[in-house]
Amino acid sequence: MNGLEERTAEILKKIRTLEIKTKGLVETVFAGDYHSVFKGRGMNFEDVREYQPGDEIRAIDWNVTARLGTAFVKKFTEERELTVMLIVDVSASGNFGSTMQSKRELAAEVACLLAFSAIRNNDKVGLILFTDRVELFIPPKKGRSHTLRLIREVLFFEPAGRGTDAALALDYLNKVVTRRAVVFFISDFQAPDFSHPLAVSGRRHDLIAVHIQDEREQVLPNVGIITLEDAETGEQIEINTADRSTRARFSDLADEKAHELSRTLRRNNIDAITLRTSEDYLPALRSFFKLRERRVATR
Numbered sequence: 001m002n003g004l005e006e007r008t009a010e011i012l013k014k015i016r017t018l019e020i021k022t023k024g025l026v027e028t029v030f031a032g033d034y035h036s037v038f039k040g041r042g043m044n045f046e047d048v049r050e051y052q053p054g055d056e057i058r059a060i061d062w063n064v065t066a067r068l069g070t071a072f073v074k075k076f077t078e079e080r081e082l083t084v085m086l087i088v089d090v091s092a093s094g095n096f097g098s099t100m101q102s103k104r105e106l107a108a109e110v111a112c113l114l115a116f117s118a119i120r121n122n123d124k125v126g127l128i129l130f131t132d133r134v135e136l137f138i139p140p141k142k143g144r145s146h147t148l149r150l151i152r153e154v155l156f157f158e159p160a161g162r163g164t165d166a167a168l169a170l171d172y173l174n175k176v177v178t179r180r181a182v183v184f185f186i187s188d189f190q191a192p193d194f195s196h197p198l199a200v201s202g203r204r205h206d207l208i209a210v211h212i213q214d215e216r217e218q219v220l221p222n223v224g225i226i227t228l229e230d231a232e233t234g235e236q237i238e239i240n241t242a243d244r245s246t247r248a249r250f251s252d253l254a255d256e257k258a259h260e261l262s263r264t265l266r267r268n269n270i271d272a273i274t275l276r277t278s279e280d281y282l283p284a285l286r287s288f289f290k291l292r293e294r295r296v297a298t299r
Contacts, residue, residue: 015152022112025282026120033289034117038082038182048072082182083140084118084125085205086111087169088154089187089212091131092162096214099278103212106277107186108154110210110285114184115147126177129153130169131161137176163233164190170197174204186210188217195264202268209265209272218254220247 048061051071059073088111094104111127118125119142126140127150136153166187173183174197183205201207220241227238239246265272273288275281 014155015148018109018112018151018155019116019148022109023116025113026116030113030117030282030286030289033286033293034114035121036293037289038121038123048074081142082118082121082123083177083179084114084123085128085140085173085177085181085183086114086125086150086154087128087130087173087183087185087187089131089164089166089169089189090129090135090154090157090159091164091190093164093188093190094212096217099214101277103188103214103277105155106275106281107210107212108151110212110275110281111154111184111186112147112151113285115150119144119147123182125150126181127153128169128173128176129157129159130165130172131159132163132165132168133161134169134172135159135161137172140177140181164188165194166191167194167197170194170201174200177205181205183207184210186212188212188214189261195268198264198270199268202270207270209270211261211272211274212277213274214277218251218258220250 048064049072051060051073055073061072061074064072088107090104094107095102115125124140124142125147127136127138128134129136136157138150138153166189183201185207189211224242225238225240227236241247271292273284275284
């Protein structure tokens, strides 16, 4: 077997392993969470009918009511399928991982779980990969082979860029996906300000930010003098991790960035999930979906 064949076999094996793991989770514990939150969220306008006692005031079609002189309400039918978009950051910082898993590998596994949940729910799934440019767009479709292609790209796509431009990715989403979609934005969010396109996307779509973190980006170990390199710019800096104030300053800066991201998301009413490479992601995902299910039920 030559090098190319070995590489192909390795890719297929990894995709197959990931498919088996995530499909097992979907079929045993996660699909119900996804279904209860998203099934029936899409509604299509069908017609109008006369207002009846008990109808919601906000369903009144004021234009028709004014024209005909009596109250009419809008009728909607449940949309049978949703469009789910996975926006995945494949910039160089995603290759970092201080445990068994890199941020990109965790992002791929979460994307795989969400994709198979959507397909099981009869939803269409699409993909945008981005760095400091839009690297790849795969329009939403259904089917196992389509889903496996998405996962292959998330895992093995070799990007041309190294940086992170979240604003560009969101602008692109707003251009190519015109109907309302459920959007999972999976990134470490090590990016310049992207609050304006985030606000636009948040109004057009049901946008959920999935924040991928590694603990070594929040807390420095005491291991003496080390050289840190920015994976996206190549910039290097030498620091003494034995110095307590240096470690404290590093943690403070990381906390400051995390709080700023949290404020930006809250300000735009964007839900967020934080996942870490050192932890099992399933409890955090399930907790988020359960919380969202309760919130939807009380509306």
